[in-house]
Amino acid sequence: MAEFKRIVILTGAGISAESGIDTFRSAGGLWEQHRVEDVATPEGFARNPNLVLNFYDMRRAALGNVAPNPAHEALARLEREFSGELLLVTQNVDDLHERGGSARVLHMHGELKSALCTSCETRSPWLTTMIERPPCPVCRAPTLRPDVVWFGEMPYQMGRIYHALETCELFVSIGTSGAVYPAAGFVQEARANGAQCLELNLERSEGSRFFHESRLGPASVLVPEWVEDVLGC
Secondary structure: OOOOOEEEEEEOHHHHHOOOOOOOOOOOOOHHHOOHHHHOOHHHHHHOHHHHHHHHHHHHHHHHHOOOOHHHHHHHHHHHHOOOEEEEEEOOOOOHHHHOOOOOEEEOOEEEEEEEEOOOOOEEEOOOOOOOOOOOOOOOOOOEEEEEOOOOOOOOOHHHHHHHHHHOOEEEEEOOOOOOOOHHHHHHHHHHOOOEEEEEEOOOOOOHHHOOEEEEOOHHHHHHHHHHHHHOO
């Protein structure tokens, strides 16, 4: 592992699940109480904005009850000590990577602690609720929505991600289901360009067959071990 100089890491819900954040498919979890079509699509927001705003207000508030786990902290250590090029892309909208110490995180699906104004299209840091229709900090219009990429919308910074996938030597997927595109196709993109591909997951993902190696177990165990390998410790 120490021989690689350009690494792209993709993290999914599995890395945050050990910190207590519900995944899409967790039994009894927050997502199970709502249809995805109602709370994670532009159409759902148009039909019932109060439901959607309250849903994300709850998720934002819940961040105060969770903490980064050893997997987040290990990736922050890798960022600090790795001498090559590293891009950390996350599908997660929580802030556990940042709180774990990572400074350069690409949130391809947006962030819970950010608001998007549908009037002036600016993004603003946001820590409180939106259900009361607070004004946009920039244009003052009461048209804020969660700065979260919903189904049917384009994820953020895809050009930068695909450029990194074209040039990386190692692609690592951590805690992803392999079911949500375009992220589910990153392994094929990286492999087609000659990268080694490693999966770290609690169980095999839907795209597991595309990886050269799959290591199965909790992210809080596998990720620190892998980081030790990369750093040659």
